[in-house]
Amino acid sequence: MERIQKVIANSGYTSRRKAEELLVKGKVKVNGKVVRELGTLVDSNDTIIVEGHVLKKDEKTYILLNKPRGVVTTTSDDKNRKTVIDLIDIPTRIYPVGRLDYDTTGVLILTNDGELTNGLIHPSSNIDKLYIAKIKGLISPEHIKRLVSGVIIDGKKTSKAKAKLKKLDKKKETSIVELTIHEGRNHQVKKMFEALGYEVLKLKRERFAFLDVKSLKPGEYRYLTIKEVKKLYSLINK
Numbered sequence: 001m002e003r004i005q006k007v008i009a010n011s012g013y014t015s016r017r018k019a020e021e022l023l024v025k026g027k028v029k030v031n032g033k034v035v036r037e038l039g040t041l042v043d044s045n046d047t048i049i050v051e052g053h054v055l056k057k058d059e060k061t062y063i064l065l066n067k068p069r070g071v072v073t074t075t076s077d078d079k080n081r082k083t084v085i086d087l088i089d090i091p092t093r094i095y096p097v098g099r100l101d102y103d104t105t106g107v108l109i110l111t112n113d114g115e116l117t118n119g120l121i122h123p124s125s126n127i128d129k130l131y132i133a134k135i136k137g138l139i140s141p142e143h144i145k146r147l148v149s150g151v152i153i154d155g156k157k158t159s160k161a162k163a164k165l166k167k168l169d170k171k172k173e174t175s176i177v178e179l180t181i182h183e184g185r186n187h188q189v190k191k192m193f194e195a196l197g198y199e200v201l202k203l204k205r206e207r208f209a210f211l212d213v214k215s216l217k218p219g220e221y222r223y224l225t226i227k228e229v230k231k232l233y234s235l236i237n238k
């Protein structure tokens with residue numbers, strides 16, 4: 001048995017907070033009866049109807065997208081820009097797991113599995129995210145060490161990371177740095193470089209946990225295998 005607002009959120013229909021609002025407003029029915037009480041326990045035999053929609057049970061979809069540049073990582077955009085959802089031609093409503101900036105490329109998971117999403121984005125899960133950043137300027141070894149030990153962004157030090165210098169282009173005055181972080185703060189990579197005085201010119205998420213998009217062109221996607229989904233679950237249930 002699970003709390004009803006969790007079941008609604010995990011179905012991907014809406015967030016847990018919105019589910020609670022809908023409950024209080026009397027928009028949720030369980031087996032034909034309106035249920036307003038937060039925390040009502042339900043199980044997979046119960047038929048749950050939210051705002052007239054029958055909640056589908058256990059139909060989970062997991063997509064791995066190679067996000068191209070120039071696409072927002074939201075389900076809709078008030079400026080009418082293309083979204084990652086526009087790139088995926090499937091009938092199921094899915095949502096991105098975390099965010100990548102408009103100009104960032106690379107690994108993005110999309111799913112309607114709220115439990116997995118919450119687990120993966122929760123800071124305690126410590127999922128490694130490997131980014132490749134092209135930055136303006138020739139980065140010093142001292143600054144590579146600072147990326148590793150932590151820099152202050154938004155008033156708080158970043159936790160330990162891995163950083164490796166991949167290339168220095170003395171002519172163009174650019175550097176390529178591989179940075180592995182396990183937090184997921186807003187614009188974290190760009191802010192980490194900015195804190196040291198470097199502008200990020202290009203950013204790619206090369207890997208999320210064990211997943212990469214080497215076999216996918218920008219804009220292409222594939223379904224995750226059951227094995228991959230299980231492996232992701234094992235990382236959040238550590």
Ligand code: URA
Nearest residue numbers: 100101104187189190
């Ligand atoms: N850090 C950033 O600054 N941007 C991203 O898109 C992802 C991580």
